[in-house]
Amino acid sequence: MQVYQGKVWKYGDNINTDIISPPASLELSIKEAAKYAMMNVDPDFGKQAQPGDMFVAEHNLGSGSSRETSPLMLKELGIRAVIAKSFARIFYRNVINVGMLAIQCADTDKISKGDVISIDLNRQVIDNLTTKETYPISPIPAHILTLIEKGGLIPYVEYKMAGGK
Amino acid sequence: MGMTISEKILAKAAGLKSVKANDIIWAKADKAMLDDILGPKVVIDEYMRSHNSKIWDVDKVVVISDHYTPAANPTQAAVVKLARDWCTDFGVERYYELAGPCHQVMVEEGYALPGTFVLGTDSHTVTYGALGCFSTGVGSTEMLGILLTGETWIKVPETILYKWSGKLKEYCMAKDIILTSIGATGHDGATYMAMEFQGSAIKELSVDERLCITNMAVEAGAKNGIIEPDEKVKEYMDKIGVKDGYEFFASDKDAVYKQTFEFNADELEPVVSCPHEVDNVFKVRDVDKIHVDQVYIGSCTGGRISDLHAAAEVLKGKKVAKGTRLLVSPASKRIYNECLKDGTFDILADAGATILASTCGACLGVHSGAIADGESCVSTTNRNFLGRMGSKKSDVYLASPLTAAASAITGYVTDVRDL
The missing domain is CATH 3.30.499.10 (Aconitase, domain 3)
Known part of the structure; x- marks a missing residue:
């Protein structure tokens, strides 16, 4: 299993899908819309996020709309993983279905903007390389991990239909 | 089991x-x-x-x-x-x-x-x-x-x-x-x-x-x-x-x-969900006298025929407050047609309401009633998230059609009992 390392964008509780993908951005293509992600609370995010960065929030991440544009915009910006203390239901499924890591971690309040963290799925921990702390994460079931590694629900279904396990 | x-x-x-x-x-x-x-x-x-x-x-x-x-x-x-x-x-x-x-x-x-x-x-x-x-x-x-x-x-x-x-x-x-x-x-x-x-x-x-x-x-x-x-x-x-x-x-x-x-519904009083989270719920009478720029009655939450009839009952013979606009969007074309025929639109329009097409538009601020910086809206919709109905500097108060209609008449968030 892999280890993913990246720089943190950090937010608090109740970052809903209207905040991640503002309504006015919905009519655009994902490529165009991505630069408006999080615009109402952090205009820098959409312009400065780099491939490999980590999106970290606290409670109830992704509440509200079923809009898959939220994880798709984060994916377009190259966000590697979405990490939170708790997730809203549809957003959690959407993140996984588009092929991104959704990580549940009770200690995200200890992670700050700009920290470099490393997700180790083998040890089921996040190592904070900036603060030298280590936080446990909830285990990800093997089939969900395979689904994410294949690139999301659709590539996974195609892989299964072709006889993969 | x-x-x-x-x-x-x-x-x-x-x-x-x-x-x-x-x-x-x-x-x-x-x-x-x-x-x-x-x-x-x-x-x-x-x-x-x-x-x-x-x-x-x-x-x-x-x-x-x-x-x-x-x-x-x-x-x-x-x-x-x-x-x-x-x-x-x-x-x-x-x-x-x-x-x-x-x-x-x-x-x-x-x-x-x-x-x-x-x-x-x-x-x-x-x-x-x-x-x-x-x-x-x-x-x-x-x-x-x-x-x-x-x-x-x-x-x-x-x-x-x-x-x-x-x-x-x-x-x-x-x-x-x-x-x-x-x-x-x-x-x-x-x-x-x-x-x-x-x-x-x-x-x-x-x-x-x-x-x-x-x-x-x-x-x-x-x-x-x-x-x-x-x-x-x-x-x-x-x-x-x-x-x-x-x-x-x-x-x-x-x-x-x-x-x-x-x-116990007997003890229930009109409530309003204040910005910017739906669970931020207070009795209407406990909310400050907040000026309302827009009142929106519509959507899949609060634009059904019984909602529009309830609003019309309150607005009958009254006028929308100066400095407040009232937008009404029936939850379907069928409801729209029913309101055309049963006189509901006459009552609402006489009170000063603008009747809009049946649409989701204003509920998520994408057309037909988005709100500006510093504006407040009492809405019968379902979300009051930051920037939901337009500007990120606007406020949305979620309420029943009765509360919305009462607020349109006074120009501030109002319990229908206090008209």
């Missing part, structure tokens, strides 16, 4: 004798609903064209363009055109445009039926629970999987029971019941769970009013909201001309609930 109504419907959809909370099952969709904004446009159209895909059963697919109708600009118009063309090219005959917000159309047209399992690309798909249907929102990729295979996996939710005894007073509405329930639960208190509503106050409500309650279950994080169907639902089915294809389920006496909340 007994089963809840949600468990019974999911067992049927999965072809199983019984299921229990936390089982993971594969269930067959009775209907799949796609809207314009998150339907074919996101992932689905591109994938299906490039893979020469076929829909598993075109008779079970309904597409409703409602968020961008009427379109505000060429980009929105292109999204609607994409949905329309997709239906033509993939053989979907059940396509609607300018018919109103999708959830009201699904109910009125008889696509969301008691005892069935329905999935939609909009989070408020939970609405159909008022008819005893198990319905929930999914993302576009998940919908693509459903369109190709007709099924999806789902974890059977635990259920939270909301018992509402007593009877609603004439100054309260179903909106006050659901906002109070969400206030007690918290905006993530029902995440992954079912919210089941029971009790004399719920039984008394019309189907219209019940739809307002289940519509907002997702605002507490729930997977679905549900109410046991009864003779009122049967009458509703008869009224819309649906004779078969549905089944009534009820929770067993020994069904297992995760938690139970008890409320």
Whole structure:
């Protein structure tokens, strides 16, 4: 299993899908819309996020709309993983279905903007390389991990239909 | 061990004798609903064209363009055109445009039926629970999987029971019941769970009013909201001309609930959900005298015929306050036509209201009533998130149509009893 390392964008509780993908951005293509992600609370995010960065929030991440544009915009910006203390239901499924890591971690309040963290799925921990702390994460079931590694629900279904396990 | 109504419907959809909370099952969709904004446009159209895909059963697919109708600009118009063309090219005959917000159309047209399992690309798909249907929102990729295979996996939710005894007073509405329930639960208190509503106050409500309650279950994080169907639902089915294809389920006496909340409707007072979270609920009388720039009465939450009649009753012979604008958008074209004929629009227009098309537009600030920096809106819709109806520096107060109408007359957030 892999280890993913990246720089943190950090937010608090109740970052809903209207905040991640503002309504006015919905009519655009994902490529165009991505630069408006999080615009109402952090205009820098959409312009400065780099491939490999980590999106970290606290409670109830992704509440509200079923809009898959939220994880798709984060994916377009190259966000590697979405990490939170708790997730809203549809957003959690959407993140996984588009092929991104959704990580549940009770200690995200200890992670700050700009920290470099490393997700180790083998040890089921996040190592904070900036603060030298280590936080446990909830285990990800093997089939969900395979689904994410294949690139999301659709590539996974195609892989299964072709006889993969 | 007994089963809840949600468990019974999911067992049927999965072809199983019984299921229990936390089982993971594969269930067959009775209907799949796609809207314009998150339907074919996101992932689905591109994938299906490039893979020469076929829909598993075109008779079970309904597409409703409602968020961008009427379109505000060429980009929105292109999204609607994409949905329309997709239906033509993939053989979907059940396509609607300018018919109103999708959830009201699904109910009125008889696509969301008691005892069935329905999935939609909009989070408020939970609405159909008022008819005893198990319905929930999914993302576009998940919908693509459903369109190709007709099924999806789902974890059977635990259920939270909301018992509402007593009877609603004439100054309260179903909106006050659901906002109070969400206030007690918290905006993530029902995440992954079912919210089941029971009790004399719920039984008394019309189907219209019940739809307002289940519509907002997702605002507490729930997977679905549900109410046991009864003779009122049967009458509703008869009224819309649906004779078969549905089944009534009820929770067993020994069904297992995760938690139970008890409320008495006799004691309920009009409430309002203050910015910027739906669970930020206060009695209207406890809210400061906040100036209101816009009042919006409409949407799949608060734009049904009973909502517009309630608002008209309050506004009859009155005028909207100077400095406040009142926008009304009926929840469907059918309701629009009914209001045209029964005089409701005359009353509202005489009071100073502007009547809009039946659309989702203002609810999510994409057209027909977005609000500016520093403006406040009292709205009968379902979300008051930061920037939801327009500027990130605006405020949205969620309330019942009665409270909204009273606030339009005074120009500030007002309890209808205080007019």
